[in-house]
Amino acid sequence: MSLLALFSIQPGATEPIYRQLIELVKRRVAAGQLRAGDEMPSVRELAQALAVNPMTISKAYSLLEAEGVLERRRGLGMSVAEAHREARQVDDRIDLLRPTLERAAQEANQLKVPPAQALALFKTLLQNTKE
Amino acid sequence: MSLLALFSIQPGATEPIYRQLIELVKRRVAAGQLRAGDEMPSVRELAQALAVNPMTISKAYSLLEAEGVLERRRGLGMSVAEAHREARQVDDRIDLLRPTLERAAQEANQLKVPPAQALALFKTLLQNTKE
Amino acid sequence: MSLLALFSIQPGATEPIYRQLIELVKRRVAAGQLRAGDEMPSVRELAQALAVNPMTISKAYSLLEAEGVLERRRGLGMSVAEAHREARQVDDRIDLLRPTLERAAQEANQLKVPPAQALALFKTLLQNTKE
Amino acid sequence: MSLLALFSIQPGATEPIYRQLIELVKRRVAAGQLRAGDEMPSVRELAQALAVNPMTISKAYSLLEAEGVLERRRGLGMSVAEAHREARQVDDRIDLLRPTLERAAQEANQLKVPPAQALALFKTLLQNTKE
DNA sequence: GTGGTCTAGACCACT
């Protein structure tokens, strides 16, 4: 299975493409699907695969580099940073999940959806949602 | 408790203020805290309460009118549209909650957070999150 | 048939109510359904019949007076002005119709609707449209 | 002939500029002068051509996007929506013409202008009115 | 009093 299969974006979403990509890479690293030292696809290659402007990929890579998630190896492209803890503990991964769940909890309360029903829906979605 | 207490925004969030307000009004209507015929706070009043420019409120109101959530009564102000009279059933409210939960489910799966732990966190957040 | 039956407005239209009323009165006068000396309904009466604010009626009456269409008779209410030619000639009435038809012609041309079809539709509407 | 020539407004009209522009764009799309995928002039370019504030153009574009007539391509500009690909049939274009003709028919009847004369005037105007 | 429109200008986000 190609490395490229790890990356996908939703072109129509309101969230900017470069930001979708940043968050996705962080999750792939946190989940261990991208490991320290792994080479990232080249900007040109990923841009073609996702059908977006290469500058958009480049922007995401640069910001990931600034955050210490990726490393730039001169002449060789980008790779997952060695400095990053290799396999994150589950608690760290949960921290990445928390913001979205906090938002969901607030919306559920505002909508006066009973917690039991919100939990039931979430349980179903967890089983049926593709990666 | 004043009507104004139903509306609050997060000035620093990335989501634009007018859009935060639109989504919040929809949830207040869906939850029955705003009912058909209820008068909305005036543009100027709400602008002052939220400490934003009146045009920002006006933009939100206009878009809510275009969506059929609010009605403009010329010279009098905005009110909740009669077309939304039907008290929303819980299933309709759940539909409004679904998109955020779908996103949370996808993120949880990508992060390989075990469903049981994701559910446990969501349960805790539902209890502790203020409206 | 009551005099009030000559007046009706569309509360939901984008055109302001007072302006709808002004144009309607002018057409009623031009068509001879309101004649010089005829008494107009009182502000209060017409406001109740149309379910609008009395100030809206008052504004329309004042503007019609300023244009010389109506006359204010102290203590007696408003009446159709004597100065106005009693039964307008058809050419005068056509002049009142012209602006709307000019707009329709421009729209038809921009939409590239063949003149024959535009005329056919207009012919049908002339037969089926109630006063 | 420049794309800009398709757009013109009447600065003095009572109808707001942004609304004039919205209706005009819809007619240009319906008539096939703007086709799916066509790029719209940039906000700044059109604002300068029409001598209005860029925000006025932006407002029109946003509302046209909300109606599904235009699509926003992030960072690139606005284009005519693909969803409107189907070349409009003449019947669809006639539907856009109908409201103005209905109003004209009602006014003609209220003015007691004989249908033959109203039709004759409309016929003349159709020939002499510029796009 | 109400909301609507438009302007001028700053700043941001995206590609």
Added chain:
DNA sequence: GTGGTCTAGACCACC
């Protein structure tokens, strides 16, 4: 380069 957001303020239209 593109459009989006927000502000400050003027002026208008409606009821």
